[in-house]
Amino acid sequence: MRRLAAALAGLLVVGGVAVALSLEPARADSHDLEPGSIERGARLYQAGCATCHGDSGEGVDGWPPIVNAGEASADFQLRTGRMPYAQERGQQAQRKPPAYGEQEIRDLVAFVASLGDGPAIPEVTLDPALLSPGQRLFASNCAPCHGASGNGGALGGGAIAWPLTDAPPLIVAEAMITGPGQMPIFDWPQEDLNATVTYVEYLRSAPSPGGFSIGGIGPVPEGLVAWFVGMAALAAVVYLVGREWDRTGDGG
Amino acid sequence: MTAERLIAASLVVSALASLALVVVFFVGGHPQIEGILLALALGGLGAGIVIWSIRLLNAPIQVEERHPLASPEQTRNDAASTVDMRSITRRTLLVRLLLGAVGALAAALAIPALALGPGPGRELFQTPWRAGSRIVGDDGLPIRPDDLAIGSVRTVFPEDAIGSPEAVTLLIKVRPSELRLDAQRMSWAPEGCVGYSKICTHAGCPVGLYRAEEHALLCPCHQSTFDVLRGAVPTFGPAARPLPQLPIDVDADGFLVARGDFPEPVGPSFWNLTHTETDG
Numbered sequence: 234m235r236r237l238a239a240a241l242a243g244l245l246v247v248g249g250v251a252v253a254l255s256l257e258p259a260r261a262d263s264h265d266l267e268p269g270s271i272e273r274g275a276r277l278y279q280a281g282c283a284t285c286h287g288d289s290g291e292g293v294d295g296w297p298p299i300v301n302a303g304e305a306s307a308d309f310q311l312r313t314g315r316m317p318y319a320q321e322r323g324q325q326a327q328r329k330p331p332a333y334g335e336q337e338i339r340d341l342v343a344f345v346a347s348l349g350d351g352p353a354i355p356e357v358t359l360d361p362a363l364l365s366p367g368q369r370l371f372a373s374n375c376a377p378c379h380g381a382s383g384n385g386g387a388l389g390g391g392a393i394a395w396p397l398t399d400a401p402p403l404i405v406a407e408a409m410i411t412g413p414g415q416m417p418i419f420d421w422p423q424e425d426l427n428a429t430v431t432y433v434e435y436l437r438s439a440p441s442p443g444g445f446s447i448g449g450i451g452p453v454p455e456g457l458v459a460w461f462v463g464m465a466a467l468a469a470v471v472y473l474v475g476r477e478w479d480r481t482g483d484g485g
Numbered sequence: 486m487t488a489e490r491l492i493a494a495s496l497v498v499s500a501l502a503s504l505a506l507v508v509v510f511f512v513g514g515h516p517q518i519e520g521i522l523l524a525l526a527l528g529g530l531g532a533g534i535v536i537w538s539i540r541l542l543n544a545p546i547q548v549e550e551r552h553p554l555a556s557p558e559q560t561r562n563d564a565a566s567t568v569d570m571r572s573i574t575r576r577t578l579l580v581r582l583l584l585g586a587v588g589a590l591a592a593a594l595a596i597p598a599l600a601l602g603p604g605p606g607r608e609l610f611q612t613p614w615r616a617g618s619r620i621v622g623d624d625g626l627p628i629r630p631d632d633l634a635i636g637s638v639r640t641v642f643p644e645d646a647i648g649s650p651e652a653v654t655l656l657i658k659v660r661p662s663e664l665r666l667d668a669q670r671m672s673w674a675p676e677g678c679v680g681y682s683k684i685c686t687h688a689g690c691p692v693g694l695y696r697a698e699e700h701a702l703l704c705p706c707h708q709s710t711f712d713v714l715r716g717a718v719p720t721f722g723p724a725a726r727p728l729p730q731l732p733i734d735v736d737a738d739g740f741l742v743a744r745g746d747f748p749e750p751v752g753p754s755f756w757n758l759t760h761t762e763t764d765g
Contacts, residue, residue, distance in 0.1 A: 374638075374640065376693075377691070378693070378694050388703060389710060390696055392696055394694075412637075414697070415698050418636040418697075419638075420634045420637060425624075441516075
């Protein structure tokens with residue numbers, strides 16, 4: 234009876250670990266917020282942005298003008314924390330937790346959009362049927378910089394292409410149509426945009442059936458691990474089995 | 486620990502792991518944990534059987550002697566008599582073998598010379614781009630200058646050779662006022678749509694990385710960097726000559742077309758690169 238109890242306890246522990254590992258992180262809900270207000274946005278803009286971008290987005294002292302940045306660009310820059318800019322001048326804007334809350338971002342986006350004529354926040358639909366064309370588009374246009382698995386890469390000249398692992402679909406689409414920083418613009422037809430965003434989302438959530446992805450940076454580290462860890466483990470097992478046989482076989 | 490206990494422990498571990506495998510499968514499955522459990526199940530079973538056979542079974546090593554490999558005397562004599570060795574003396578045999586070896590070596594040295602020809606002719610100087618070829622994306626659709634926003638990059642091909650590795654071209658739209666091309670090449674970039682061969686002039690890798698702020702094309706293989714505004718002259722890295730520029734025009738329907746082939750050979754440089762009038 235004691236043995237059975239111990240066995241059941243072991244099963245429970247193993248099962249519990251398995252369940253805990255398969256849980257997905259919860260997603261934040263969008264609350265009932267107001268649409269962006271240009272007036273509130275203007276006040277936030279004056280306080281946080283006008284020093285560099287100018288009172289009406291014209292750009293002060295060589296900082297970039299944002300008159301025609303549009304909703305999409307403002308939304309991208311604020312939501313990914315790239316703005317407000319917090320580096321030495323000339324460095325690539327860093328991805329950070331956003332400095333503004335959801336309502337403030339909406340207000341600022343509304344204000345920036347009112348300055349001039351820029352792209353609106355795009356609408357994208359994830360469609361699994363577009364995975365294959367999405368992969369083709371990604372391979373020829375995105376993979377050169379962001380890597381085949383979307384884990385980012387070096388661009389030379391001190392610049393990097395960011396990993397796409399933290400980029401939700403709308404952020405990817407906004408980046409494509411606005412070309413932030415060093416990134417060129419990929420202002421594509423809606424279906425191509427949907428296909429690419431779908432594929433990036435697939436890359437982010439792709440299962441890793443082998444266990445560790447080892448950074449997802451390509452076959453070389455995977456091969457190294459297979460050879461030096463896997464083969465070494467096999468060799469050790471072979472050695473141990475053979476040694477044991479020797480020790481007892483002699484006597485027989 | 487006694488052998489019995491060791492075997493029992495292995496088999497119990499194996500059984501528990503197998504049961505846990507079933508449980509994990511039914512609660513949703515998790516590849517890594519399932520893998521570990523499967524390893525424990527099979528490993529426990531294997532360890533149990535191995536220990537059982539080594540410790541409990543009295544299994545001395547028996548060696549069975551092989552029977553003699555040679556055929557009986559009579560068979561060997563019969564075989565030897567069917568081959569008449571007397572017509573070939575030892576000396577003739579060795580001389581013939583020597584001649585054969587030298588001849589084979591001569592052939593082995595001579596055959597690679599065939600690889601020196603035929604000459605590639607004009608092949609290295611030509612790509613599928615022709616005067617009037619519509620410029621299309623990999624979706625096969627023609628492109629108007631207005632389809633591209635300033636700062637856009639597209640990989641393009643001639644309409645009749647989509648996917649051609651020689652013809653692959655990067656179409657980049659920049660502000661026309663920023664372009665610093667040679668005077669006669671300014672007209673090759675209508676509305677700032679400038680096209681360059683995507684094949685690096687150093688080692689032939691695709692020059693696929695673009696730093697939009699500096700208008701710099703970067704080759705991922707050896708970091709050759711090309712200035713898009715100044716005719717793709719190399720500004721860094723081992724590439725020695727600019728990426729060839731595709732002469733671009735706009736046709737009557739408003740689509741981008743090539744005015745002709747690249748003015749220079751695309752891809753890595755080669756020894757008679759500048760002999761454009763000779764035949765290879």
